[in-house]
Every structure is written in C-alpha cells, then in structure tokens.
Amino acid sequence: MSLHALFMALAHSPLGHAMQASKWDFAIVEMVHLLALAVLGGCVLIVDLRLLGVILKGESARDIGRDLGRLLLGSLLVMVLSGVALLSEEAGKCYYSPAFRCKMALLAAAILFYFTLHRRALHHTGSGKPNLWARLAAIVSLLLWLGVGVAGRAIGLL
Amino acid sequence: MKFRFAVLLIFALSLTAVPAYAHHSFAAEFDGTKPVRLVGKITRVEWTNPHTYFYIDVVDTQGKVTNWGVEGASPGALSRRGWKHEDLKIGGKVVVEGYRAKNGSNLVDGRLVTLPDGRKVYGGSPGDGGPGDDGTDHGSLPGTSN
Amino acid sequence: MPLLQHLCQLLYDSSFGTMIRESNNAFPIIESIHVLSITLLIGTIAVLDLRMLGLILRPIPVTRVARGVLPLTWSGFTVSFVSGFLLFWAEAAKNYTNPAFRAKLILLALAGLNPLIFHTTIYRRVHQWESLHVSPWRARAAAIASLTLWSGVIIAGRAIAYF
Numbered sequence: 001m002s003l004h005a006l007f008m009a010l011a012h013s014p015l016g017h018a019m020q021a022s023k024w025d026f027a028i029v030e031m032v033h034l035l036a037l038a039v040l041g042g043c044v045l046i047v048d049l050r051l052l053g054v055i056l057k058g059e060s061a062r063d064i065g066r067d068l069g070r071l072l073l074g075s076l077l078v079m080v081l082s083g084v085a086l087l088s089e090e091a092g093k094c095y096y097s098p099a100f101r102c103k104m105a106l107l108a109a110a111i112l113f114y115f116t117l118h119r120r121a122l123h124h125t126g127s128g129k130p131n132l133w134a135r136l137a138a139i140v141s142l143l144l145w146l147g148v149g150v151a152g153r154a155i156g157l158l
Numbered sequence: 159m160k161f162r163f164a165v166l167l168i169f170a171l172s173l174t175a176v177p178a179y180a181h182h183s184f185a186a187e188f189d190g191t192k193p194v195r196l197v198g199k200i201t202r203v204e205w206t207n208p209h210t211y212f213y214i215d216v217v218d219t220q221g222k223v224t225n226w227g228v229e230g231a232s233p234g235a236l237s238r239r240g241w242k243h244e245d246l247k248i249g250g251k252v253v254v255e256g257y258r259a260k261n262g263s264n265l266v267d268g269r270l271v272t273l274p275d276g277r278k279v280y281g282g283s284p285g286d287g288g289p290g291d292d293g294t295d296h297g298s299l300p301g302t303s304n
Numbered sequence: 305m306p307l308l309q310h311l312c313q314l315l316y317d318s319s320f321g322t323m324i325r326e327s328n329n330a331f332p333i334i335e336s337i338h339v340l341s342i343t344l345l346i347g348t349i350a351v352l353d354l355r356m357l358g359l360i361l362r363p364i365p366v367t368r369v370a371r372g373v374l375p376l377t378w379s380g381f382t383v384s385f386v387s388g389f390l391l392f393w394a395e396a397a398k399n400y401t402n403p404a405f406r407a408k409l410i411l412l413a414l415a416g417l418n419p420l421i422f423h424t425t426i427y428r429r430v431h432q433w434e435s436l437h438v439s440p441w442r443a444r445a446a447a448i449a450s451l452t453l454w455s456g457v458i459i460a461g462r463a464i465a466y467f
Contacts (some may be wrong), residue, residue, distance in 0.1 A: 023466070024466075027462065027463065027466055030462055031458065031459045031462050031463075034339070034342065034458050034462055035455055035458055035459075037342065037343065038342045038343055038346040038347040038350065038454075038458060039347055039350055040343070040347070041340070041342070041343020041344070041347040042343055042344075042346070042347020042348045042349075042350050042351050043347070043351070044343070045343060045344065045347065045348060045376060046348065046351055046372070046373065046376075049372075049376070050372075055372035055373075055375075055376070056364070056368065056369075056372040058368065059364055059368065059372075063363070064361065064364075067360055067361050068351070068360060068361070070360075071351075071354070071360060146340075149340050149343075150336065150340070153332075153335075153336040153339065153340070157332045157336075
C-alpha cells in the first residue's frame with residue numbers, strides 16, 4: 001500500500017470519521033496532545049539539563065534518565081496515540097504538508113537518538129560530570145525535541 | 159446480473175465516500191458536504207490572527223441582500239498564497255467558493271476566492287480535499303503552475 | 305461599557321495590539337513560544353509534584369528536586385507571561401467576552417495561590433520530610449492541586465479558540 005493510500009485509509013477509518021464529524025472530539029484530543037507535550041517536554045528538559053551538568057549535579061544522570069525515562073516514554077506514547085487521532089482528521093493535508101513531514105523526520109530522529117547515543121551518554125556520565133560528548137548529546141536531544149515541537153506548530157500555520 | 163449490480167453499487171458508494179472526506183483544516187467548524195458559491199461586494203475586512211475574515215453582501219434573485227462572512231487562514235498563511243490585506247477593497251466584487259459552517263450560519267471558509275482585481279487565490283492547504291485541491295499550494299486554479 | 309471591557313478595547317484598538325493581531329509572522333511566533341513554554345513552566349513543576357506524590361525520583365530529596373526544577377519553572381513562567389500578555393494585548397477585546405479565557409485566568413490565579421499556601425505552611429517544615437519517598441498528605445494535596453490546576457490552564461487555553 002502506498003504511503004498516500006495509507007493516509008487515505010486512516011482518513012476513511014472509523015476513527016477518521018469520528019474525528020472529522022465532531023468539533024469537541026477533535027478539541028479534546030488536541031488538549032490531551034498538549035497535556036502530554038507538557039509532561040514530555042518537562043522530562044526532556046530535566047534529563048538533558050542534568051546531562052549538560054546544569055541542574056541536579058549531585059545526582060546520578062543515569063538514575064534520573066532511567067527514572068524519568070518511564071514518564072518520558074509514557075507521555076510520548078500518549079502523544080503518538082493522540083497524534084494519530086489528530087492525523088486522521090486531516091490526513092490529506094498532513095500528507096502534503098512539509099511541516100508534517102519535517103516533524104515526523106525529527107520525531108524519528110529524536111526517538112532513535114534517545115535509545116542509542118543519548119542512553120549511552122547518560123550511562124557513561126553516571127553520577128559524575130558530563131564530558132564533551134555527553135554535553136553534545138544533551139544539546140542534540142534538546143534541539144531535536146524542540147524541532148519536533150516547532151514543526152508541529154508549523155503544520156497549522158503554513 | 160446481481161454481480162453487475164453489486165459492482166455498480168460499490169462504485170456508486172465509493173463516489174460518495176470522497177465528499178465525506180472532502181474535509182479540511184477548518185474541519186471542526188465547516189461542513190464538507192455543503193459547498194457554497196457566493197458572489198458579493200465586500201463590506202468589512204478583519205485581517206487578523208489566528209483567522210482572517212471578510213464580509214460580503216450577496217444579492218439573491220429577488221433582490222434580497224444577505225451578509226455572509228468568509229473565514230480564512232492567518233495573514234501569514236494567506237500572504238504565502240498571494241493575498242494581501244489591500245487586495246480586499248471595501249465595495250469590491252468577489253466570488254467565493256467554500257464550505258458552509260456546521261452551525262448553519264452565514265459563514266463559509268474561503269477556499270477559492272476571485273479577488274476584485276480578477277486574480278484567483280487559493281485559501282486551502284494541499285491535500286485538504288476541498289474545491290480546487292490538487293495536492294499543491296495553489297489548488298487547480300487556471301493559469302497557475304505547481 | 306464596564307471599565308475593564310473599556311480597557312480591553314483600548315488595548316485591542318492600540319496600534320501595537322493591532323500590529324500583532326494583523327501580523328504575518330509576529331503573532332504565530334509569539335503564540336508558538338507561548339504554547340511550547342508549557343514544557344518549561346508546567347512540565348517541570350509536574351516533575352516536582354510527581355516526586356511529592358512518590359511516583360518518581362524517590363531517592364532524591366524533595367528539596368534537591370525543587371532546587372533543580374524551580375528555576376526552570378520560573379523561567380517558563382516568565383516566558384509564558386510575556387508571550388501571553390502580548391497575545392492578550394492583540395486580542396483583548398475578544399478575550400474579554402471569551403468564557404474559556406476567563407476560566408483560564410481564574411485557574412491561573414488559583415495555580416499561583418496554591419504554591420503560595422504550600423510554601424508558607426507545610427514546606428516550612430520540609431527538612432522533616434524531604435527524604436521521605438512519599439511526602440506528607442498536605443504536600444500531596446498541594447501536588448494534586450498543582451497538577452489539576454495547571455492541566456486546567458492548558459485545557460482552558462486551548463478552548464479559547466473554540467469560543
């Protein structure tokens with residue numbers, strides 16, 4: 001199935017029809033998406049600022065990363081689920097939207113980075129001070145997630 | 159015989175499936191099954207964020223005048239599609255094609271607008287399924303290139 | 305016209321407010337900053353609230369979490385407030401009659417009152433309970449109030465567009 005066909009299938013699905021039909025259903029899903037964004041963003045900020053060595057310097061970066069990691073992934077899951085629902089409301093528009101494509105690319109990059117180099121940086125830093133690579137990883141992470149947020153805003157503005 | 163009927167039925171149903179998704183970014187407010195074409199004179203313009211609005215007086219065949227509102231995207235988004243605030247002059251004649259508000263009020267979203275100076279501008283987004291949508295930034299407007 | 309509404313109309317009609325409202329880029333940028341700042345303001349305070357509820361970062365004393373988080377929260381508040389005020393300036397007359405906007409302001413006031421009460425009461429004795437994995441019930445009540453009220457601010461904020 002082509003990507004376009006997949007998007008159209010989502011639009012024509014029961015979820016798609018429900019989202020397209022009701023003003024308030026869409027609004028509620030948007031609100032859930034925003035609530036999860038706040039939590040996801042808070043986790044990213046705290047983990048990465050620790051990795052940068054700016055806050056919670058006396059605590060273990062690895063432990064904070066692992067502890068907040070569950071909340072981070074949980075809120076990310078909520079964002080993805082609510083995001084699919086939002087997508088089903090305007091799948092055609094999103095398919096052609098450069099902002100949407102950019103957002104998906106950055107999201108994929110952010111998630112991939114999170115599970116690989118970022119995890120390694122947290123592990124390596126442990127309870128100590130971050131080295132250059134760890135700080136770089138923190139900055140890349142912050143920029144990628146910020147990019148996802150900005151691209152997401154652009155979908156509705158372009 | 160039954161088989162041919164079934165094929166025709168499925169074909170007919172699939173045609174109706176398209177307008178049901180003829181939906182778009184202003185989807186929450188507007189009804190994809192109620193396309194509207196209005197011709198009128200501009201009475202007021204609100205070139206504002208987050209949505210622009212302009213109002214037109216439409217005269218019907220009996221001579222009755224109704225005022226309609228036309229909602230559009232933000233000034234920034236419209237400027238990228240080639241419209242400016244100055245393009246909508248009070249008293250100028252416009253042709254608006256769009257979808258009617260779900261609540262039945264005299265409000266449409268302006269998807270395809272013929273400006274007083276004759277230019278056609280597109281108010282939709284690529285892929286949103288409304289009139290003129292062909293997956294590009296300009297819609298299938300005559301004389302535009304993709 | 306009531307005085308407050310008159311003031312809102314003055315802001316709305318001002319050249320500065322009009323400039324933002326009719327702008328191509330300024331309004332979208334300010335609004336985007338405002339929306340994304342919820343991570344800095346609300347996301348960070350949520351982490352402190354969840355710590356007091358004993359759900360995350362249990363090995364770390366509450367005071368250490370607070371010391372790490374609160375500067376971020378205050379920065380977030382500054383960004384939210386400035387961007388929010390600019391948006392308000394541009395939309396003031398419309399906001400005045402918007403029930404979602406009014407609800408947002410009320411919730412915002414309560415969200416500000418909650419930590420005031422918290423810090424002048426139970427938090428005064430924080431050194432007695434900072435290392436507990438689950439904080440005392442008054443602290444937990446404040447945490448739940450915080451999470452609820454800030455969620456309400458986000459929800460009301462999004463609802464503004466629908467009224």
